[in-house]
Amino acid sequence: MDLKxxxxxxxxxxxxxxxxxxxxxxxxxxxxxxxxxxxxxxxxLLVVVGLGILWILPFKRVFSGIGKGEE
Incomplete structure (x- = not known):
């Protein structure tokens, strides 16, 4: 998937x-x-933090490298 x-x-x-x-x-x-x-x-606090970690795990690949510029 490209950066854009x-x-x-x-x-x-x-x-x-x-x-x-x-x-x-x-x-x-x-x-x-x-x-x-x-x-x-x-x-x-444990429930909210646990849910916060669970919802972001599937999207880790999408968010990796977003802050980098075009190469």
């Missing part, structure tokens, strides 16, 4: 994927609160 395509795809992922991640993380934490009760703050 990866830049456009990464912008699309950040504009649509990141807000989608925030909504899903928020809904998951609300569901956990309703089901098992409120998690301690460190538990919520």
């Amino acid at each position: 395509t990866r830049k456009r795809l990464s912008l699309l992922i950040l504009l649509l994927g990141l807000p989608g991640y925030i909504v899903i993380a928020w809904m998951l934490l609300a569901w956990i609160d309703d089901t098992w009760g409120r998690l301690p703050i460190w538990g919520e």
